[in-house]
Amino acid sequence: MHLMYFTEQPMSAYDEKAGRDFGATALMFSNKHFDPVAGSRLYNNYIEQYMLAEEVGIDGIMLNEHHNAPFCMQAKANIFAAILAGMTKKVKIVMLGNPLPLAENPIRLAEELAMIDMISKGRLVSGFVRGGGQEQLATGVNPAFNRERFEEAHDLITQAWTRTGPFRFEGTHYQHRVVNPWAVPLQKPYPRVWIPGVISKETIVWAAQQRYPYIALNTSIEQTKKIWELYDQVALQTGYVGGPENRGYLIQVHISDNEDKARENAKQFRWMQGEFTGLAHPVWSTPSGYGSPTNRRAFVEFAAGRAINPRGNTSFEQQVEDLRIIYGTPDQVVKKLKRILEQTRPGILALWGNDGFVSQEDSLTCIRLMGQEVFPAIREIAKSLDLNSPFDSNAPVHLKYSTDLKPAKAAAAE
């Protein structure tokens, strides 16, 4: 089992009332509400949190990036990854991930990631994402080609990492005269790639076809099970059997030595008014061409205010009931997490510990209890359930490095 700490790095110093008055906290919500003095303090708070996470024995630190919104301060995940590469010694730096379609030059990303891998002495996990709809608009990238750019940038980056240069790359969206970066990853064949996602089927299928672990982001137990059902089915068609080493899960969990305080702090997981990526106009979060055409009809009805959000919008109490938000003392938290582990069997688990206006003191307490009490217990449970991470089972980095592929029929019979 690989166990990680995650925070969205909230810009909690923004004027909450201004967001409510404007009616949105993303994309077009003015950056005049960003305070760089608070920003400087908060960035350094987050570094302190990550350093403690390593000190208390957490396996990995999960990083991400977003743009134009207070819910996440990381505009470039590689910056924090580079800082951690130099400042930490043991933790895996798990980027979930770099939004590939946003890159106009993926070779630059390949170089940055290779540098992070070398400086960290091979501790990089290089996850990739499509980026949310708002990220495309914030960076001026065409949402209609999002998935094509994602797959093509992935091919270019992995080639830049594994093929001897120089070579030429002539793609549909990327053309490069010379691919010959003088920074290549330390880990061979290349750093592990994990693919986080919320629900989109195309991404689950693609991840399973590559044999990349898929990290379900705060989905309900039922949704998570459906994701693994689809992943395992594609795995069988591809010639391998899916297992815990292909499965990751991120969940909002706040830990405290006091249950009441834990509950109060856990309410901060709802600080973006129930929205994952800040409150926004639906066409900003799902610009035309970004979503799956099969969801088009349901989406336009929602966007025009005629139907409820197809992604669902539930209360704090309901989310606690559904085990999408967990809070409490270490014992209470472990009991609930055990149920999730038993039912969904992931080999990678990330706890999203702190959000919104939770104080630095309470955040650090949460991390300490996570590393010293919750994770040791989870490790024992994982052992008894045989939940191995890709590191534990030495899983191939990509399908093409598999040595155990079977024809689809034989794999299905197992």
Added chain:
Amino acid sequence: MAVDWASSTIEAGGTTLHVKRGGRGQPVLILHHETGTLDDLPFYDALAANHDVIVPHHPGYSRSVRPDWMRSVRDIAVIYRGLLSELKVAKPALVGLGFGGWIAAEMATMGPADLSHLVLVGAMGIKPPQGDILDLAITGYMDYARAGFHDQKAFDRVYGAEPSVDQLEMWDICREMSFRIAWKPYMYSQTLPHILKTMRAPALVVWGDDDKVVPVSAGKRYVEALPNARFEIVKACGHCVDMEQPEMLAKLVSAFIAGR
């Protein structure tokens, strides 16, 4: 008098187009907005009273299939020149509405002597010297469609006060195609104003005085760029002149084509 309209699918330049045609007289090719087009509109009927009116649905819009390879508005212009030769229509008048105006202007640059008249109505395609073209990408479906009208009652007459889910879905499909071919720079060409200098045919540039989609400054820029152009402002009217004041626009266009 009711117009005898006929609809068909026509292969042109390797793509299949839905085309509606009706009326008699001088051929007029009408190019619709980036929001697609309804099958029937009073403007089409009014113009077909004394012209041979051809209304293709742009590739990837409304009833025409999307060619995945298409990457620019110029591609559509080339396809339409192919359509005209397929239909054996020589020297038509082009009437470009909004986004369709951009396509018409591109067509005009490809064969300056191949058309009789060019009419641009609230046309996109040129960077407005003042103001910006309204951005589809950050505007809701209804807000965007309604922004095309000065009088919201005119919108209600065309689409209904609460457009159907089919209509919303169609707007999304049209949007996606607009992103595929006109994302950056958004809804204009940096070279178009320069190459428009080659135009020979007379041009009429029409703008609603309350156009909230394409600033009127773009219209003035078109008039400067076109060697033989006249500017006409329609009062109390938004961007979609064809849908808001169809009779008035048909009258202007007919008089212009007749040389009056």
